[in-house]
Amino acid sequence: xxxxxxxxxxxxxxxxxxxxxxxxxxxxxxxxxxxxxxxxxxxxxxxxxxxxxxxxxxxxxxxxxxxxxxxxxxxxxxxxxxxxxxxxxxxxxxxxxxxxxxxxxxxxxxxxxxxxxxxxxxxxxxxxxxxxxxxxxxxxxxxxxxxxxxxxxxxxxxxxxxxxxxxxxxxxxxxxxxxxxxxxxxxxxxxxxxxxxxxxxxxxxxxxxxxxxxxxxxxxxxxxxxxxxxxxxxxxxxxxxxxxxxxxxxxxxxxxxxxxxxxxxxxxxxxxxxxxxxxxxxxxxxxxxxxxxxxxxxxxxxxxxxxxxxxxxxxxxxxxxxxxxxxxxxxxxxxxxxxxxxxxxxxxxxxxxxxxxxxx
Numbered sequence: 001x002x003x004x005x006x007x008x009x010x011x012x013x014x015x016x017x018x019x020x021x022x023x024x025x026x027x028x029x030x031x032x033x034x035x036x037x038x039x040x041x042x043x044x045x046x047x048x049x050x051x052x053x054x055x056x057x058x059x060x061x062x063x064x065x066x067x068x069x070x071x072x073x074x075x076x077x078x079x080x081x082x083x084x085x086x087x088x089x090x091x092x093x094x095x096x097x098x099x100x101x102x103x104x105x106x107x108x109x110x111x112x113x114x115x116x117x118x119x120x121x122x123x124x125x126x127x128x129x130x131x132x133x134x135x136x137x138x139x140x141x142x143x144x145x146x147x148x149x150x151x152x153x154x155x156x157x158x159x160x161x162x163x164x165x166x167x168x169x170x171x172x173x174x175x176x177x178x179x180x181x182x183x184x185x186x187x188x189x190x191x192x193x194x195x196x197x198x199x200x201x202x203x204x205x206x207x208x209x210x211x212x213x214x215x216x217x218x219x220x221x222x223x224x225x226x227x228x229x230x231x232x233x234x235x236x237x238x239x240x241x242x243x244x245x246x247x248x249x250x251x252x253x254x255x256x257x258x259x260x261x262x263x264x265x266x267x268x269x270x271x272x273x274x275x276x277x278x279x280x281x282x283x284x285x286x287x288x289x290x291x292x293x294x295x296x297x298x299x300x301x302x303x304x305x306x307x308x309x310x311x312x313x314x315x316x317x318x319x320x321x322x323x324x325x326x327x328x329x330x331x332x333x334x335x336x337x338x339x340x341x342x343x344x345x346x347x348x349x350x351x352x353x354x355x356x357x358x359x360x
Contacts, residue, residue, distance in 0.1 A: 043090055045222045045266060046201050047273050048300055052266060053194045053203075054086050068145065070160075072167040072204050073174040077196040079129065081122050082266075086191065089264030090220045097255035097280055098328050100309065113137020117174070125192060126179040133173070135165045149179070163207060172204075193266075203295040205242050205285075217285040219295075222262065222269075224276045225302030226254040227283065229350045238297040239283075248287035253327065254279045254306045256334050277337065279306055303349040305337040306330065310354050324354050335359050 043054040055071070114137055118129040128145070132138055139157045146153055164175065176194065203219060221227065227235050228251045239249050257278040259270035266272065309327040330338070339359040342351055 042203070042218065043086055043220045043222070043265060044201070044203065045269065045272060046198075046224075046299060047276060048224060049197065049199060050272070051196060051198045051202060052272065053196075054082060054191050054265075055194070068142070069178040070164075071176045071178075071194070071207065072164070072172040073176065073194065073196050074172050074200075074202060075197040076117060076131070076174050077129065077176060077194040079118070079122060079127055079176060080193045080195075081125070082191055082193050084264055086265040093257070093261060093265075093280055094220070094282065097257075099252040099255060099280065099282055100327055101250045101252050101282075101284070114141040122192065127192070128177040128179070130175050130177065131173050132164065132168050132175060135161065135168050138164055145177070145179075163209065166206065167204075199298065199300070201295065201297045201299050205291040205294050208289040209291055214288040215286075219283045221281045221283055222257065222265075222278055223281070223299060223302060224273065224278065225299065225304045226279050226281055226307045227251060227299075227302065229303035229305075229307060230301065231348060231350055235297060235302075238295065241293045242291055242295050243285065243287065244292065245287060248285055250284040250286075252282040252284075253308050254281040256280075256306050256331065256337065277304060301348060303341065303345070305341045305349075306334040307352075308355065310352050326354060330355070330358065 043052075045052040113132070113134040115131045115133055116128060117131055118127070120127060130141070139161050142157055142160070143153055167173075167175075174196075176192075178192065201221075201223070205217070208215075208217075229235075243249070257280050259273070259278075262269035262278070269278075308330055311325050311327055313323045313325065335358055338351070338355060341349060342356065342359070
Protein backbone atom coordinates (compact mmCIF):
# COMPACT_ATOMS: atom_id res chain seq x y z
CA UNK A 1 0.00 0.00 0.00
CA UNK A 2 1.35 3.41 -0.85
CA UNK A 3 2.34 5.47 2.18
CA UNK A 4 0.56 8.57 0.95
CA UNK A 5 -2.70 6.63 0.72
CA UNK A 6 -2.86 5.71 4.39
CA UNK A 7 -1.25 8.86 5.73
CA UNK A 8 -2.71 11.56 3.51
CA UNK A 9 -5.12 12.54 6.26
CA UNK A 10 -2.12 13.42 8.45
CA UNK A 11 0.16 15.47 6.24
CA UNK A 12 -1.07 18.74 4.72
CA UNK A 13 0.48 20.79 1.94
CA UNK A 14 1.91 24.15 2.95
CA UNK A 15 2.71 26.57 0.16
CA UNK A 16 5.67 28.85 0.76
CA UNK A 17 8.41 28.79 3.35
CA UNK A 18 8.35 27.12 6.76
CA UNK A 19 6.38 29.41 9.11
CA UNK A 20 7.59 30.99 12.33
CA UNK A 21 8.55 28.32 14.86
CA UNK A 22 6.52 27.60 17.96
CA UNK A 23 6.65 25.20 20.94
CA UNK A 24 5.35 25.02 24.49
CA UNK A 25 6.46 25.50 28.09
CA UNK A 26 4.44 25.61 31.29
CA UNK A 27 4.09 28.85 33.23
CA UNK A 28 3.04 30.02 36.67
CA UNK A 29 2.29 33.62 37.54
CA UNK A 30 1.51 35.07 40.99
CA UNK A 31 -1.15 37.69 40.10
CA UNK A 32 -4.10 37.78 37.66
CA UNK A 33 -2.71 38.23 34.16
CA UNK A 34 -3.73 37.29 30.63
CA UNK A 35 -0.69 35.42 29.33
CA UNK A 36 -0.14 34.43 25.71
CA UNK A 37 2.65 32.72 23.80
CA UNK A 38 2.97 34.46 20.42
CA UNK A 39 5.95 32.28 19.58
CA UNK A 40 8.26 29.66 21.02
CA UNK A 41 11.07 27.76 19.33
CA UNK A 42 12.18 24.15 19.65
CA UNK A 43 15.07 22.21 18.12
CA UNK A 44 15.47 18.56 19.14
CA UNK A 45 18.55 16.40 18.53
CA UNK A 46 18.43 12.73 19.52
CA UNK A 47 21.04 9.98 19.14
CA UNK A 48 18.94 7.09 20.53
CA UNK A 49 20.48 7.52 24.01
CA UNK A 50 20.47 11.25 24.77
CA UNK A 51 18.48 14.27 23.73
CA UNK A 52 19.43 17.91 23.25
CA UNK A 53 16.46 20.25 23.45
CA UNK A 54 16.93 23.92 22.50
CA UNK A 55 14.05 26.15 23.58
CA UNK A 56 13.47 29.84 23.10
CA UNK A 57 10.25 31.73 23.66
CA UNK A 58 8.35 34.94 23.15
CA UNK A 59 5.79 35.75 25.83
CA UNK A 60 3.26 38.54 26.16
CA UNK A 61 1.06 39.62 29.07
CA UNK A 62 -1.59 42.31 29.40
CA UNK A 63 0.34 43.82 32.32
CA UNK A 64 3.76 43.59 33.91
CA UNK A 65 4.13 40.19 35.53
CA UNK A 66 6.65 37.82 37.06
CA UNK A 67 6.53 34.48 35.24
CA UNK A 68 8.06 31.20 36.34
CA UNK A 69 8.41 28.95 33.30
CA UNK A 70 8.93 25.26 33.97
CA UNK A 71 9.82 22.21 31.92
CA UNK A 72 9.72 18.61 33.22
CA UNK A 73 12.43 16.09 32.27
CA UNK A 74 12.75 12.29 32.53
CA UNK A 75 16.32 12.58 33.89
CA UNK A 76 18.52 15.28 35.37
CA UNK A 77 19.32 17.78 32.59
CA UNK A 78 22.41 19.84 31.94
CA UNK A 79 21.45 23.42 31.13
CA UNK A 80 23.51 25.86 29.10
CA UNK A 81 23.16 28.79 26.73
CA UNK A 82 23.65 28.23 22.98
CA UNK A 83 26.34 29.77 20.84
CA UNK A 84 25.18 32.15 18.13
CA UNK A 85 21.59 31.96 16.91
CA UNK A 86 20.62 28.27 16.49
CA UNK A 87 17.13 29.07 15.20
CA UNK A 88 18.34 31.24 12.33
CA UNK A 89 20.85 28.50 11.48
CA UNK A 90 18.09 25.87 11.55
CA UNK A 91 15.83 28.02 9.38
CA UNK A 92 18.63 28.36 6.80
CA UNK A 93 19.06 24.57 6.77
CA UNK A 94 15.33 23.97 6.37
CA UNK A 95 15.20 26.29 3.38
CA UNK A 96 18.46 24.98 1.87
CA UNK A 97 17.25 21.37 2.17
CA UNK A 98 13.87 22.24 0.65
CA UNK A 99 11.76 20.52 3.32
CA UNK A 100 8.07 20.56 2.48
CA UNK A 101 4.73 19.53 3.89
CA UNK A 102 2.37 17.65 1.60
CA UNK A 103 -1.40 17.92 1.78
CA UNK A 104 -3.58 14.82 1.50
CA UNK A 105 16.10 26.79 45.74
CA UNK A 106 15.35 30.02 47.30
CA UNK A 107 12.61 28.91 49.66
CA UNK A 108 12.53 27.32 53.06
CA UNK A 109 10.99 24.07 51.90
CA UNK A 110 12.36 20.93 53.50
CA UNK A 111 14.58 18.73 51.33
CA UNK A 112 12.13 15.86 51.63
CA UNK A 113 9.71 17.67 49.28
CA UNK A 114 11.83 19.52 46.69
CA UNK A 115 15.55 19.05 46.21
CA UNK A 116 17.39 21.89 44.47
CA UNK A 117 19.97 20.47 42.06
CA UNK A 118 21.20 23.77 40.59
CA UNK A 119 20.46 27.46 40.85
CA UNK A 120 22.23 30.35 39.23
CA UNK A 121 22.40 32.78 36.32
CA UNK A 122 22.87 31.52 32.77
CA UNK A 123 23.20 34.65 30.68
CA UNK A 124 20.00 36.60 31.32
CA UNK A 125 18.22 33.52 32.71
CA UNK A 126 17.60 32.93 36.41
CA UNK A 127 17.59 29.12 36.35
CA UNK A 128 16.72 26.64 39.08
CA UNK A 129 16.79 22.87 38.56
CA UNK A 130 14.83 20.87 41.15
CA UNK A 131 13.84 17.30 41.79
CA UNK A 132 10.34 16.96 43.21
CA UNK A 133 10.35 14.19 45.79
CA UNK A 134 6.98 14.95 47.39
CA UNK A 135 4.38 16.80 45.34
CA UNK A 136 2.56 17.87 48.51
CA UNK A 137 5.41 20.29 49.25
CA UNK A 138 5.67 21.65 45.72
CA UNK A 139 3.19 24.52 46.15
CA UNK A 140 4.99 25.65 49.31
CA UNK A 141 8.29 25.67 47.42
CA UNK A 142 6.80 27.86 44.66
CA UNK A 143 5.33 30.24 47.25
CA UNK A 144 8.75 30.51 48.88
CA UNK A 145 10.40 31.03 45.48
CA UNK A 146 8.22 34.06 44.70
CA UNK A 147 8.45 35.30 48.29
CA UNK A 148 12.23 35.45 47.96
CA UNK A 149 11.69 37.61 44.88
CA UNK A 150 9.61 39.97 47.02
CA UNK A 151 6.40 38.85 45.33
CA UNK A 152 3.23 37.71 47.09
CA UNK A 153 1.14 35.08 45.31
CA UNK A 154 -2.41 36.24 44.67
CA UNK A 155 -3.57 33.24 42.64
CA UNK A 156 -4.09 29.57 43.31
CA UNK A 157 -1.39 27.22 42.03
CA UNK A 158 -3.81 24.30 41.75
CA UNK A 159 -3.55 23.97 37.94
CA UNK A 160 0.26 24.09 37.95
CA UNK A 161 0.51 21.65 40.87
CA UNK A 162 -1.92 19.27 39.16
CA UNK A 163 0.15 19.43 35.99
CA UNK A 164 3.40 18.83 37.90
CA UNK A 165 1.80 15.97 39.86
CA UNK A 166 0.87 14.28 36.58
CA UNK A 167 4.52 14.37 35.47
CA UNK A 168 5.87 13.15 38.81
CA UNK A 169 3.48 10.18 38.76
CA UNK A 170 4.84 9.28 35.32
CA UNK A 171 8.44 9.37 36.54
CA UNK A 172 9.34 12.89 35.41
CA UNK A 173 10.68 14.25 38.68
CA UNK A 174 13.26 16.76 37.37
CA UNK A 175 12.03 20.26 36.54
CA UNK A 176 13.89 23.28 35.17
CA UNK A 177 12.46 26.62 36.33
CA UNK A 178 13.27 29.80 34.42
CA UNK A 179 12.26 33.04 36.17
CA UNK A 180 11.17 35.82 33.79
CA UNK A 181 10.20 39.42 34.48
CA UNK A 182 7.67 40.12 31.72
CA UNK A 183 6.39 43.45 30.43
CA UNK A 184 3.23 44.22 28.49
CA UNK A 185 5.00 44.14 25.10
CA UNK A 186 6.03 40.86 23.43
CA UNK A 187 9.49 39.94 24.69
CA UNK A 188 11.82 37.43 23.11
CA UNK A 189 13.64 35.37 25.69
CA UNK A 190 17.05 33.99 24.76
CA UNK A 191 17.01 30.21 24.26
CA UNK A 192 18.43 27.64 26.62
CA UNK A 193 19.94 24.26 25.79
CA UNK A 194 18.93 21.17 27.79
CA UNK A 195 20.78 17.88 27.45
CA UNK A 196 19.51 14.78 29.23
CA UNK A 197 19.49 11.01 29.02
CA UNK A 198 16.44 9.54 27.31
CA UNK A 199 16.10 6.59 24.96
CA UNK A 200 12.78 8.02 23.79
CA UNK A 201 12.19 11.12 21.72
CA UNK A 202 10.59 13.47 24.26
CA UNK A 203 8.73 16.76 24.15
CA UNK A 204 6.58 18.05 27.06
CA UNK A 205 3.36 19.06 25.33
CA UNK A 206 1.15 18.72 28.42
CA UNK A 207 2.74 21.70 30.18
CA UNK A 208 0.92 23.98 27.73
CA UNK A 209 -2.47 22.78 29.01
CA UNK A 210 -2.14 25.26 31.88
CA UNK A 211 -3.00 28.22 29.63
CA UNK A 212 -5.94 26.37 28.09
CA UNK A 213 -5.52 28.22 24.79
CA UNK A 214 -4.53 27.13 21.31
CA UNK A 215 -1.59 27.66 19.04
CA UNK A 216 1.06 26.08 16.87
CA UNK A 217 4.04 23.94 17.83
CA UNK A 218 6.90 23.36 15.39
CA UNK A 219 9.60 20.90 16.38
CA UNK A 220 12.75 20.93 14.27
CA UNK A 221 14.02 17.36 14.50
CA UNK A 222 17.60 16.24 13.90
CA UNK A 223 17.55 12.46 14.26
CA UNK A 224 19.38 9.37 13.00
CA UNK A 225 16.47 8.78 10.62
CA UNK A 226 13.04 9.95 9.46
CA UNK A 227 9.67 9.76 11.19
CA UNK A 228 6.50 8.56 9.46
CA UNK A 229 8.00 5.52 7.72
CA UNK A 230 7.42 2.63 10.12
CA UNK A 231 5.20 -0.07 8.67
CA UNK A 232 3.70 -0.76 12.11
CA UNK A 233 2.73 2.95 12.27
CA UNK A 234 3.90 3.20 15.89
CA UNK A 235 5.28 6.67 15.18
CA UNK A 236 1.87 7.87 14.00
CA UNK A 237 0.21 6.25 17.02
CA UNK A 238 2.64 8.16 19.24
CA UNK A 239 1.30 11.42 17.77
CA UNK A 240 -2.27 10.26 18.24
CA UNK A 241 -1.51 9.58 21.90
CA UNK A 242 -0.55 13.26 22.31
CA UNK A 243 -3.66 14.62 20.62
CA UNK A 244 -6.61 12.58 19.38
CA UNK A 245 -7.02 14.59 16.20
CA UNK A 246 -4.45 13.55 13.61
CA UNK A 247 -5.72 16.40 11.45
CA UNK A 248 -3.80 18.74 13.79
CA UNK A 249 -0.42 17.26 12.82
CA UNK A 250 1.85 17.86 9.82
CA UNK A 251 5.14 16.08 9.10
CA UNK A 252 7.54 17.46 6.52
CA UNK A 253 9.79 15.61 4.14
CA UNK A 254 13.30 14.94 5.44
CA UNK A 255 16.86 15.46 4.24
CA UNK A 256 20.29 14.13 5.14
CA UNK A 257 22.59 16.41 7.16
CA UNK A 258 26.34 16.49 7.62
CA UNK A 259 28.32 17.50 10.72
CA UNK A 260 29.61 20.75 9.20
CA UNK A 261 26.03 21.84 8.49
CA UNK A 262 25.15 21.62 12.18
CA UNK A 263 28.06 23.68 13.46
CA UNK A 264 25.94 26.85 13.80
CA UNK A 265 23.20 25.02 15.70
CA UNK A 266 25.15 22.77 18.07
CA UNK A 267 28.94 23.01 17.67
CA UNK A 268 29.49 19.63 19.35
CA UNK A 269 26.88 17.83 17.20
CA UNK A 270 29.57 15.74 15.50
CA UNK A 271 30.48 14.23 18.87
CA UNK A 272 26.81 13.85 19.79
CA UNK A 273 26.06 11.81 16.65
CA UNK A 274 29.37 9.96 16.50
CA UNK A 275 29.13 7.10 13.99
CA UNK A 276 25.50 7.94 13.08
CA UNK A 277 23.82 9.49 10.06
CA UNK A 278 21.68 12.57 10.65
CA UNK A 279 18.43 13.73 9.06
CA UNK A 280 16.45 16.98 9.30
CA UNK A 281 12.64 17.00 9.55
CA UNK A 282 9.94 19.31 10.93
CA UNK A 283 6.94 18.16 12.96
CA UNK A 284 4.16 20.69 13.35
CA UNK A 285 1.03 20.81 15.50
CA UNK A 286 -1.75 23.40 15.14
CA UNK A 287 -4.78 23.25 17.40
CA UNK A 288 -6.05 23.51 20.97
CA UNK A 289 -3.71 23.21 23.95
CA UNK A 290 -5.54 20.27 25.47
CA UNK A 291 -2.95 17.54 25.13
CA UNK A 292 -3.60 14.10 26.57
CA UNK A 293 0.06 13.06 26.72
CA UNK A 294 3.57 14.24 25.96
CA UNK A 295 5.43 13.12 22.87
CA UNK A 296 7.27 9.94 23.90
CA UNK A 297 8.50 7.69 21.14
CA UNK A 298 11.17 5.01 20.95
CA UNK A 299 13.27 5.85 17.87
CA UNK A 300 15.55 2.80 18.10
CA UNK A 301 13.99 1.44 14.89
CA UNK A 302 13.66 4.75 13.08
CA UNK A 303 13.97 4.55 9.27
CA UNK A 304 17.64 5.42 8.49
CA UNK A 305 17.02 7.32 5.28
CA UNK A 306 15.50 10.51 3.91
CA UNK A 307 11.99 10.74 2.47
CA UNK A 308 10.42 12.89 -0.22
CA UNK A 309 6.66 13.05 -0.59
CA UNK A 310 4.99 11.54 -3.64
CA UNK A 311 2.06 13.50 -5.07
CA UNK A 312 -0.65 11.86 -7.12
CA UNK A 313 -2.23 13.94 -9.88
CA UNK A 314 -5.42 12.33 -11.24
CA UNK A 315 -6.26 12.23 -14.92
CA UNK A 316 -9.94 13.15 -14.96
CA UNK A 317 -10.26 12.12 -18.59
CA UNK A 318 -9.15 8.59 -17.70
CA UNK A 319 -10.52 7.07 -14.48
CA UNK A 320 -7.63 4.58 -14.44
CA UNK A 321 -5.03 7.21 -15.27
CA UNK A 322 -3.05 9.70 -13.24
CA UNK A 323 0.57 10.43 -12.44
CA UNK A 324 2.80 10.18 -9.40
CA UNK A 325 5.55 12.76 -8.99
CA UNK A 326 8.40 13.14 -6.52
CA UNK A 327 8.38 16.40 -4.53
CA UNK A 328 12.01 17.52 -4.57
CA UNK A 329 15.17 15.65 -5.48
CA UNK A 330 17.06 12.99 -3.56
CA UNK A 331 20.85 13.31 -3.47
CA UNK A 332 23.18 10.46 -4.38
CA UNK A 333 23.94 9.95 -0.69
CA UNK A 334 20.25 9.85 0.18
CA UNK A 335 19.55 7.31 -2.57
CA UNK A 336 22.46 5.20 -1.32
CA UNK A 337 20.99 5.28 2.19
CA UNK A 338 17.62 4.11 0.84
CA UNK A 339 19.27 1.26 -1.09
CA UNK A 340 21.20 0.18 2.00
CA UNK A 341 18.10 0.36 4.23
CA UNK A 342 15.98 -1.59 1.73
CA UNK A 343 18.39 -4.52 1.91
CA UNK A 344 18.07 -4.80 5.69
CA UNK A 345 14.61 -3.43 6.50
CA UNK A 346 12.20 -4.02 3.64
CA UNK A 347 9.66 -5.39 6.12
CA UNK A 348 10.21 -2.71 8.79
CA UNK A 349 9.98 0.56 6.88
CA UNK A 350 7.84 1.94 4.12
CA UNK A 351 9.55 2.35 0.73
CA UNK A 352 7.53 4.16 -1.90
CA UNK A 353 7.69 2.31 -5.25
CA UNK A 354 8.39 5.57 -7.09
CA UNK A 355 11.46 6.14 -4.90
CA UNK A 356 12.58 2.52 -5.10
CA UNK A 357 12.53 2.80 -8.89
CA UNK A 358 15.34 5.35 -8.60
CA UNK A 359 17.70 2.83 -7.01
CA UNK A 360 16.83 -0.25 -9.07
